[in-house]
Amino acid sequence: MSAATAAETTRTPFDPQSAAIVVVTFNRSTLLAGLLRSIRDMQPQPGHVVIIDNASVDDTTEVVESFRETLGTTLVYRKLETNTGGSGGFSEGMRTAYELGAEWIWLMDDDVEVVADGLARMGHWAPRFKSIQGRRYDFDGSPFYWQYRVAERMGIPIPFAPAGFDASGFKPMNSGCFEGMFIHRSIVARIGLPDPRFFIYWDDQVYGWLASRQTMSVIVDEFVLRRTREIRQWDMGIRHLNASSNAYRYYIMRNRAFIKHYYRHHGVYSPVLFGLGTTMTFIKELIRLLFVERTVRGTSNLWRGLRDGRRIARDSSWQPMPPLE
Incomplete structure (x- = not known):
């Protein structure tokens, strides 16, 4: 065997x-x-x-x-x-x-x-x-x-x-x-x-x-x-782009700060590449607004999420979720 x-x-x-x-x-x-x-x-x-x-x-x-x-x-x-x-x-x-x-x-x-x-x-x-x-x-x-x-x-x-x-x-x-x-x-x-x-x-x-x-x-x-x-969506062929909400738009940008904290903790954070990812996320949400929801209203939530995320990213007391072992 x-x-x-x-x-x-x-x-x-x-x-x-x-x-x-x-x-x-x-x-x-x-x-x-x-x-x-x-x-x-x-x-x-x-x-x-x-x-x-x-x-x-x-x-x-x-x-x-x-x-x-x-x-x-x-x-x-x-x-x-x-x-x-x-x-x-x-x-x-x-x-x-x-x-x-x-x-x-x-x-x-x-x-x-x-x-x-x-x-x-x-x-x-x-x-x-x-x-x-x-x-x-x-x-x-x-x-x-x-x-x-x-x-x-x-x-x-x-x-x-x-x-x-x-x-x-x-x-x-x-x-x-x-x-x-x-x-x-x-x-x-x-x-x-x-x-x-x-x-x-x-x-x-x-x-x-x-x-x-x-x-x-x-x-x-x-x-x-x-x-x-x-869910209302835009068919892009291999994938769909779904409709969103103002709350989602806010958290999509704000929570980039939590990803940044986790990446820093695990030693994989690259300021340039991560910043590029954040920019691409912002652009994707603008496309979602224009082509799925057919509006330009909602961009203020993206900016507000970025602003609050910067404050979270500066929190030196932040810790990841602890293991359960």
Whole structure:
């Protein structure tokens, strides 16, 4: 028996009960109900489903409770006192799943559904990798292209990284997306929880980048999620440029300062290249305004984000999220 074959036979089989699905929701109870129905109908099921409610004021609590007896797995519901954004929600969700003892944590927003054998598809790769991203269908059923590679020194996604897969069925990645990230607790222990200071945007890219520094992170050719919310977008061929909001525009620019802090901490910060990445991000958001949202209003939020980011970047007391080990 070859060494490679021997290593293959010693890999620990994936146990679905060792996984926890973590969902972050905010005032979208109808979408959440669709996701919970898809989890209820999924086989196999995870050991836990963790719902983090970012202080919703709709009927989210009632919707969640209506699934408690029929979901077929342990449901954990946490309603936060304030809206902590996606970043804070996923940080709390991952902490909860970690404390529950989950070996695998599968993160997702409330505007997706899982395919019937989604967990089995992800589990197929679990013996080989510890940071895995599956694929998802867009609202119209077409394959969604996700930018899985980051130009590290610039801190921005590579928009036209190859979309196709070879016979291996996976591609190395150095980014992450909380709409489908499947990560092992050993990696979470090393890099800590997602950073809630981001509030929204760039948090999952940075977290996936941190994970890729600890293990071989991959995107696999497995469709496991379907997006259930239609978003206005500009079709650019290989990828789409989605509509945004004033809040997103602000955090897109402000949170560049947090990326800068993480890069400095890990010794990969290049002022010239990172500055170029920030400039390209600003230009991309202007293009989004013009071609997707058909307006020039909103640029003030970009400038405000840059201004507040400069103040964050000067904070000498800043520290990264601590490891959990």
